[in-house]
Amino acid sequence: MSTESSYYVPEQSKLPIITATGMGLMAYGAASWVVGNGNIVFTAGLVIMALVMFKWWSIVIDENMRGLANDQLKQSYVLGMLWFIFSEVMFFAAFFGALFYLRVIVNSWLGGDAAIGIFDDTPTDAAVANNALLWPGYEADWPPMVTPDQAANGANATFTGPDEAMSFPGWSKLLSWLPLWNTVILVTSSITVHIAHTGLKNNNRKQFIGWLGLSVLLGIIFLVLQVEEYVHAYQHMGLTLESGIYGTTFFMLTGFHGAHVTLGTIMLLIALIRAIKGHFSNEDQFGFEAASWYWHFVDVVWILLFFVVYVFD
Amino acid sequence: MAHGPATLADGWRAYISRWVFTTNHKDIGTLYLWFSFSMFLLGGAFAMVIRAELFQPGMQLIRPEFFNQMTTMHGLVMVFGAIMPAFVGLANWMIPLMIGAPDMALPRMNNLSFWILPFAFAILTSTLFMEGGGPNFGWTFYAPLSTTYAPESVNFFIFAIHIMGASSIMGSINIIATVMNMRAPGMTYMKMPLFVWTWVITAFLLVAVMPVLAGAVTMMLMDINFGTSFFDAAGGGDPVLFQHVFWFFGHPEVYIIILPAFGVVSQIIPTFSRKPLFGYSSMVYATAAIAFLSFIVWAHHMFTVGMPIAGELYFMYATMLIAVPTGVKVFNWITTMYKGSLTFETPMLFSIAFVILFTFGGFTGLMLSIAAADMQYHDTYFVVAHFHYVMVAGAVFSGTAAIYYWLPKWCGKMYNETMGQVQFWVAFIGFNIAFMPQHFLGLAGMPRRYADYGLQFADWNMVSSIGAFIYGGAQLMLLYNVIMTIRNGKPTTEEKTWEGAEGLEWTVPSPAPYHTFATPPELK
Numbered sequence: 111m112s113t114e115s116s117y118y119v120p121e122q123s124k125l126p127i128i129t130a131t132g133m134g135l136m137a138y139g140a141a142s143w144v145v146g147n148g149n150i151v152f153t154a155g156l157v158i159m160a161l162v163m164f165k166w167w168s169i170v171i172d173e174n175m176r177g178l179a180n181d182q183l184k185q186s187y188v189l190g191m192l193w194f195i196f197s198e199v200m201f202f203a204a205f206f207g208a209l210f211y212l213r214v215i216v217n218s219w220l221g222g223d224a225a226i227g228i229f230d231d232t233p234t235d236a237a238v239a240n241n242a243l244l245w246p247g248y249e250a251d252w253p254p255m256v257t258p259d260q261a262a263n264g265a266n267a268t269f270t271g272p273d274e275a276m277s278f279p280g281w282s283k284l285l286s287w288l289p290l291w292n293t294v295i296l297v298t299s300s301i302t303v304h305i306a307h308t309g310l311k312n313n314n315r316k317q318f319i320g321w322l323g324l325s326v327l328l329g330i331i332f333l334v335l336q337v338e339e340y341v342h343a344y345q346h347m348g349l350t351l352e353s354g355i356y357g358t359t360f361f362m363l364t365g366f367h368g369a370h371v372t373l374g375t376i377m378l379l380i381a382l383i384r385a386i387k388g389h390f391s392n393e394d395q396f397g398f399e400a401a402s403w404y405w406h407f408v409d410v411v412w413i414l415l416f417f418v419v420y421v422f423d
Numbered sequence: 424m425a426h427g428p429a430t431l432a433d434g435w436r437a438y439i440s441r442w443v444f445t446t447n448h449k450d451i452g453t454l455y456l457w458f459s460f461s462m463f464l465l466g467g468a469f470a471m472v473i474r475a476e477l478f479q480p481g482m483q484l485i486r487p488e489f490f491n492q493m494t495t496m497h498g499l500v501m502v503f504g505a506i507m508p509a510f511v512g513l514a515n516w517m518i519p520l521m522i523g524a525p526d527m528a529l530p531r532m533n534n535l536s537f538w539i540l541p542f543a544f545a546i547l548t549s550t551l552f553m554e555g556g557g558p559n560f561g562w563t564f565y566a567p568l569s570t571t572y573a574p575e576s577v578n579f580f581i582f583a584i585h586i587m588g589a590s591s592i593m594g595s596i597n598i599i600a601t602v603m604n605m606r607a608p609g610m611t612y613m614k615m616p617l618f619v620w621t622w623v624i625t626a627f628l629l630v631a632v633m634p635v636l637a638g639a640v641t642m643m644l645m646d647i648n649f650g651t652s653f654f655d656a657a658g659g660g661d662p663v664l665f666q667h668v669f670w671f672f673g674h675p676e677v678y679i680i681i682l683p684a685f686g687v688v689s690q691i692i693p694t695f696s697r698k699p700l701f702g703y704s705s706m707v708y709a710t711a712a713i714a715f716l717s718f719i720v721w722a723h724h725m726f727t728v729g730m731p732i733a734g735e736l737y738f739m740y741a742t743m744l745i746a747v748p749t750g751v752k753v754f755n756w757i758t759t760m761y762k763g764s765l766t767f768e769t770p771m772l773f774s775i776a777f778v779i780l781f782t783f784g785g786f787t788g789l790m791l792s793i794a795a796a797d798m799q800y801h802d803t804y805f806v807v808a809h810f811h812y813v814m815v816a817g818a819v820f821s822g823t824a825a826i827y828y829w830l831p832k833w834c835g836k837m838y839n840e841t842m843g844q845v846q847f848w849v850a851f852i853g854f855n856i857a858f859m860p861q862h863f864l865g866l867a868g869m870p871r872r873y874a875d876y877g878l879q880f881a882d883w884n885m886v887s888s889i890g891a892f893i894y895g896g897a898q899l900m901l902l903y904n905v906i907m908t909i910r911n912g913k914p915t916t917e918e919k920t921w922e923g924a925e926g927l928e929w930t931v932p933s934p935a936p937y938h939t940f941a942t943p944p945e946l947k
Binding site for chain 1: 440441443444445446524525526528529530531532534535538539541542543545546575578579581582583585586589592595596597599600601603604605630631632633634635637638639642644645647648649650651652653655656657658659660661663664667668671729731938941942
């Protein structure tokens with residue numbers, strides 16, 4: 111067994127193989143599920159994953175409490191978390207990049223007015239032909255309320271655009287605009303997490319636990335409002351995942367963000383439960399810090415989303 | 424941990440649990456290497472099916488639908504199952520030894536990264552037995568072939584890619600954390616062996632682009648099953664978007680494959696030249712420059728897609744820029760050998776062949792980068808020949824060199840030098856017979872990914888198939904050599920197997936003890 115000063119290399123562990131089995135079952139099960147063979151395998155994988163994740167983190171926390179983790183190991187955890195967040199940044203970059211390409215480049219090609227260059231807005235022959243031959247009648251516009259399919263094929267179209275978009279509703283309706291409130295809530299929650307962090311650093315546990323609890327609450331409120339917005343979109347705006355490229359990009363971007371907020375809220379909740387149990391000190395707080403970094407990250411993604419998806423429509 | 428690792432003598436139960444539950448970087452490295460070799464044989468078997476069918480014009484052995492599945496699965500298995508895990512295996516074995524660390528930074532996650540792979544490839548391979556067949560849209564899985572017109576098994580392919588990606592990301596984070604955090608005192612960044620340098624840069628590329636691949640397959644999944652229109656112009660999307668997202672992943676991916684190969688060769692050539700590597704720091708900067716450029720050249724795979732001329736020009740010039748840092752590397756390898764006291768053991772033979780053939784593949788890459796010329800070369804066998812020169816003579820040759828080079832350190836036995844050299848010559852000759860004619864076929868206009876071809880292509884196809892069978896045989900010889908070394912090889916206990924070898928891995932006994940550097944070594 112390692113001493114405190116040397117790097118802790120754990121003994122053999124059953125955790126990884128069980129996790130890999132859970133992941134394998136989830137992957138196979140998810141594919142079976144979408145091709146219509148039921149979700150039993152997927153659910154089994156999910157349950158295994160949930161249990162083994164709980165166990166794995168319990169063991170890591172326990173090792174930390176027993177003082178097995180020296181500063182160098184803690185630094186490995188810090189690096190692991192930061193690079194994990196970087197990989198998440200790149201995941202969102204793929205979807206933001208897709209949105210940019212679809213809005214700026216694809217849309218003008220479909221509408222037939224893709225130009226030669228920045229200083230010459232004459233549409234290229236190819237773009238004109240693309241529009242005239244394939245999608246006659248489609249005019250490039252964002253948000254696209256009519257799909258190219260609809261413009262060309264009318265009532266026979268497979269893809270139909272939304273009735274309404276999530277755009278900025280005008281200054282008069284500003285205060286009843288849900289995305290604005292969601293922005294306020296998420297930015298506030300980032301601040302409250304920071305206040306909680308400051309409390310922990312100053313050994314003020316009351317401040318730490320109180321403000322952390324408030325952050326979790328704000329995260330939950332954000333998610334409830336987001337569900338509310340989706341229900342409204344589906345029921346009253348004719349805006350669904352299938353509403354052409356607008357519905358596609360809107361729900362995929364906000365949906366993945368929502369999934370990450372859910373994960374972040376769970377991380378903060380676990381940190382809160384641990385805080386109430388007396389974990390963390392002003393010197394040993396990685397579990398909480400990792401959750402807070404993740405939380406700031408989802409906050410930044412939301413601010414980008416707010417401007418790109420909602421405001422500058 | 425006082426006791427050593429379980430062997431077969433401890434009973435099969437203990438032996439299996441040693442490998443399944445292990446947290447030891449050497450065990451996990453071994454697992455990766457054996458897994459990747461078995462995938463190499465599987466992907467190789469697919470290649471043999473392809474070359475057997477193409478031996479003569481006309482359809483002889485398989486149906487065209489199955490041929491498409493073979494080309495697709497050959498590519499996927501070789502890229503994700505054989506080459507990438509092979510280098511991760513080398514990283515696991517060698518990086519802690521090279522930087523004087525007791526193990527990888529996160530040992531349990533290390534084991535998880537490995538054990539995801541058998542599940543992922545079981546799922547991927549199982550698609551071949553599904554109704555409608557396995558993936559048949561090429562390893563680049565362009566939409567709408569992989570969405571609208573794909574067999575149902577594409578969903579299994581998508582989720583297999585997802586968990587493979589998770590494995591790669593975790594493995595890479597582990598490597599980055601190990602290199603940044605676990606170096607022995609005195610091992611500054613600019614003292615790290617080049618293999619470590621190339622791997623940490625590769626790991627950065629992996630963390631950056633694997634999530635983009637996850638994004639691409641997620642968009643496919645949504646388009647296929649949930650009515651979105653990312654890649655469907657009818658809804659306002661664009662199939663070309665798929666190619667952009669895919670190649671934003673795909674181009675860095677080819678450097679993910681080749682950079683660790685550069686690292687291996689940069690270790691071996693100085694050893695057998697008995698001279699330090701020429702231009703160490705320029706090697707580091709060149710690697711970083713190649714990694715940076717890999718992010719801004721992706722659309723050179725898409726010259727015929729109908730990009731605006733400004734785009735074609737930009738991607739053409741940016742691509743040509745890569746020749747500069749790559750040229751620096753080739754120059755340095757050659758200059759390392761210049762006036763060196765050269766000997767030509769098997770690892771050195773493979774490394775020299777690497778330098779020659781990789782440079783050749785680099786030149787055909789330069790030809791392909793010329794947008795106007797690419798209109799002719801695009802999707803022909805010229806492209807197939809080009810990337811096999813860099814992937815096989817590049818990555819696989821250097822991987823083979825690494826096996827011969829470090830095998831004595833891993834198992835404490837010396838391979839049979841004659842057998843090694845015979846294997847090298849069979850591989851070298853077979854490889855060139857297989858792939859050199861494909862340049863001619865491509866320039867003559869033979870398209871890739873077709874099960875049949877016109878009569879004018881018959882002769883060179885037959886030559887190519889014969890070469891492919893010889894090259895396939897060379898891999899069985901490699902397997903034979905490795906097994907014979909482990910079982911009957913001449914024991915060696917020397918710390919320094921090779922006279923000219925430098926570095927911390929040559930300061931530990933052979934075979935390397937199960938645990939090394941529990942207390943970090945001091946570097947002068």
